[in-house]
Amino acid sequence: MKEIAPFFDVPEPYPAAELRLPGNSGCVKVKLKRIERRGAEVWLLVEAPCWNRWSTQVHVGKSAHEGISPGVEDVWAPGFAVSADSDVYARLEAMYQAAA
Numbered sequence: 001m002k003e004i005a006p007f008f009d010v011p012e013p014y015p016a017a018e019l020r021l022p023g024n025s026g027c028v029k030v031k032l033k034r035i036e037r038r039g040a041e042v043w044l045l046v047e048a049p050c051w052n053r054w055s056t057q058v059h060v061g062k063s064a065h066e067g068i069s070p071g072v073e074d075v076w077a078p079g080f081a082v083s084a085d086s087d088v089y090a091r092l093e094a095m096y097q098a099a100a
Helices: 086-099
Strands: 007-009 016-020 028-040 041-056 065-080
Touching: 007 016, 007 086, 016 041, 028 086
Parallel strands: none
Antiparallel strands: 007 028, 016 028, 028 041, 041 065
């Protein structure tokens, strides 16, 4: 019998899922990158959208230009906060079993 690994790196292209935000803040579309078991809990590394703040100063002593731009950030989320379609779970389970 093969030993089950405590983690699984999801191969690209990363499958889409939804991350429920704390409270009643809604959901964000994310991509699954890694699944990890820590004791009795399951944690997922997801790629979530974010806003990056930037600032630039062209000449010393002159005012700076500031703004925001879209980006992505890796975030660890508990398993209960991430949901995906059943076919995504079936595909990930098949890949995980094949890698074990």
